[in-house]
Amino acid sequence: MEENTIKVTIIDRAGETHNVDAPTDMNMNVMELVRVYELAPEGTIGICGGMAMCASCQCYIESPELELPEMSLEEEDMLDQAFHVKDNSRLGCQIYLKDELDGLIIELAPESEISE
Amino acid sequence: MIKTDILIIGAGPVGLFTVFEAGLLKLRCHLIDALPIPGGQLAEIYPKKPIYDIPGYPSVLAGDLVKNLEEQIAPFEPTYTLGERAETIEKLEDGSFVVTTSKGTKHNAPVVAIAGGLGSFEPRKPPIKEIVDYEDKGVEYIIREPNFYKDKKIIIAGGGDSALDWSIFLTDIAKEVTLVHRRTEFRGALDSVEKVKELVKKGKIKLLTESEVIEIHGKDKVESVTVKNSTEGNKIVEVDHFIPLFGLSPKLGPIANWGLNIEKNAIVVNNATDYSTNIPGIYAIGDVNTYTGKLKLILCGFHEATIMVQSAYKLVNPDAKKLVMKYTTVSGVTGFDGVKKEQKKAVTTKI
Numbered sequence: 001m002e003e004n005t006i007k008v009t010i011i012d013r014a015g016e017t018h019n020v021d022a023p024t025d026m027n028m029n030v031m032e033l034v035r036v037y038e039l040a041p042e043g044t045i046g047i048c049g050g051m052a053m054c055a056s057c058q059c060y061i062e063s064p065e066l067e068l069p070e071m072s073l074e075e076e077d078m079l080d081q082a083f084h085v086k087d088n089s090r091l092g093c094q095i096y097l098k099d100e101l102d103g104l105i106i107e108l109a110p111e112s113e114i115s116e
Numbered sequence: 117m118i119k120t121d122i123l124i125i126g127a128g129p130v131g132l133f134t135v136f137e138a139g140l141l142k143l144r145c146h147l148i149d150a151l152p153i154p155g156g157q158l159a160e161i162y163p164k165k166p167i168y169d170i171p172g173y174p175s176v177l178a179g180d181l182v183k184n185l186e187e188q189i190a191p192f193e194p195t196y197t198l199g200e201r202a203e204t205i206e207k208l209e210d211g212s213f214v215v216t217t218s219k220g221t222k223h224n225a226p227v228v229a230i231a232g233g234l235g236s237f238e239p240r241k242p243p244i245k246e247i248v249d250y251e252d253k254g255v256e257y258i259i260r261e262p263n264f265y266k267d268k269k270i271i272i273a274g275g276g277d278s279a280l281d282w283s284i285f286l287t288d289i290a291k292e293v294t295l296v297h298r299r300t301e302f303r304g305a306l307d308s309v310e311k312v313k314e315l316v317k318k319g320k321i322k323l324l325t326e327s328e329v330i331e332i333h334g335k336d337k338v339e340s341v342t343v344k345n346s347t348e349g350n351k352i353v354e355v356d357h358f359i360p361l362f363g364l365s366p367k368l369g370p371i372a373n374w375g376l377n378i379e380k381n382a383i384v385v386n387n388a389t390d391y392s393t394n395i396p397g398i399y400a401i402g403d404v405n406t407y408t409g410k411l412k413l414i415l416c417g418f419h420e421a422t423i424m425v426q427s428a429y430k431l432v433n434p435d436a437k438k439l440v441m442k443y444t445t446v447s448g449v450t451g452f453d454g455v456k457k458e459q460k461k462a463v464t465t466k467i
Binding site: 041042043044047048051053054056077080081083084085110112113114 | 157161162165234235238239240241242243274275276298299301303362363365366367368380381382
């Protein structure tokens, strides 16, 4: 493994799988990783900028063996307002990329619909 | 028809600051925003969050920044069309534009500055397949007129402040209020939660927790909904109205159809000159625009607004002499009411 780099698998909203290199020394989170690799259109992810206030970066964790940071009250509250929530839902912006997350697999939750 | 010099679409921080820079050049501004209050994202998403990168402010709450901006631009007497979304734009023969809102309000200006951020904030829809068929037939995402629910049976879904506050408010108007929430805890303000508890005890609000509305039924309008409880299963609740209140989310919306160059959900502008778009007379500033090296920061939007109004000045006053940039420290700030803000003159006395 390259130093300060882990492998992350991202399944985008169209169901396509992407295996990407993710830096662990840049204080970066999963939402930002998705944006850097442009795996979801701008304006559909990370709308609040990563404050756990919009749920546009909701994802499903598909690598249950990895230990993720505990959910904060804010994240729990936000997921509570979100749609398509499952037991393995998390907000990507609250999961910071660290060496111990090598092999992380996430699937982006569907974009929530907005009324016209 | 509302007439102005610069019509600003979006009353977020960048739109508000545009009024100041335009005012220094004696240009008048009118702002349109889909939200009922100025402030954009700062007001809607994170009013209580601190911002640390506004030059000169080690820390400022988003809500306070909006308040300060409103105070700063007050001398330039901005006018507003709030709670209406800019829908269509039309170019007149004299080169000016007419922008019409969702409620049909018309605005005319030689310059349009789009400071629309991530778009207009629109309600988020719960993923219920048939919900579109019942929109305005008993499903409302926004409560516009509380008396509309007089003597009706309503069911409100959501766990945030608006779900709580409307449930409380409507108990006095509606015949029956049911509040559905996915969890047992509520994230709203503490006193709202207390008030709801009290009303539940008194039997004025029926509270269904760990539940969600999963189906809507009715012939031509909402007659009942299916509420799924995570342990007790499904039950049918008879209602006249289903009001899902799950917050707002931004969407670029109708601006995307104005013939502007759009890339990555943003408007392409010329950042080497004046943040003009491909349509002469229309500018885009702040988070809504894109160019090589773009950063979505409030401070960058302030800069873009300042540069933009210099160019707008030439469009509004085609025959005017070349503009000389003035420092506010030297010239002070003269509002449209004639009141001048300037440094107090030093008093000198002889020894």
